[in-house]
Amino acid sequence: MLQRSRAAISLSVAVLAGLLAGGMATAAEWRQGWATLRNERHGFLIAYPSEIFQQESESRTDEGRVLQSRDGKAQLLVGAFANDDSTTLAEYRDFLMQENYAGAEIDYAPVRGKWFVLSGTMGDREFYERVSFTCDGRLINSWAMVYPKAERRLYNRVVEAVSRTYSPGAGRSGNCD
Template sequence: MRALVLALLLAAPMALAQEVHCTVPVMAPVMDWRGLGLGMRYPSSFAPVETTSDTVRFASRDGQGSAAVTAIPNGLRQGLAAVMAEARQDITGNSGGEITYSRTKGSWFVLSGFMAGRIFYRRSLVSTDGGFIGTLWVEFPRAMKPCFEAAVTTMSLSFRETGR
């Protein structure tokens, strides 16, 4: 019985993904990325498209989803709570977004919700030495949630400081 329930739960996102006609594979081989003192795993349905001194941008092959990894100097030596408060203000006050999920643990926090018809997912950390703030920002159309859930999970759970 447990196996049947688990199989049904695992199959549900795949079935929903087929209903919304995903234009990228829901499940794809996983790649490793390291840079900017950060690292993560990302599905091969995404690819790095632009790199600057503090940002790497990834885009899904169909252009519907994007991810950005940034590492900015923490010149004010802000703690995690201050960085999170600033992020909340930027999302809700400055951009008119709605936060539907938040979590804080150790040196990182997550904020997720809706902004301009898209789902966003932000995971930020303050480096061990407090010298920089690392952020992963992923977004995609609301209707394509089943298509991008696995990608967000892969990226977010693996997003870490690697050292400079």
């Protein structure tokens, strides 16, 4: 079973890598076998390779989801929540750096007007987290992938592909109301 699962992941990644490198398939073909996660309350959307990640169980809240790789070594986390404290983008980034990534080696960390990314290594794990402020900062959207450093070649490609599908939310109607 494990060998078949690794073979399926390898095949998915090989197809994905070829497409990212400019293969001939259409956009719809590269996401065959992918699942899409939509959040009705906050409006975010993200797609992921279902051969690699699966939902552990239904979420108890409508703020997000945690998906596990089939071998349990990687996680994909996605969610959104109201910014009731009016935290700024810079304050939230500092908070994550201190609380979640203290001691990490950050190797990619762009900051733009309404979003930022934190990516790097902590021990034997790599991470990539994208945070977007929407609705004039009233809603904080994020997704993150945490995975074994030893499997970075696989998961770095998955991160790149998943990032192309992500759309932060703007509430139920899409109009921040």
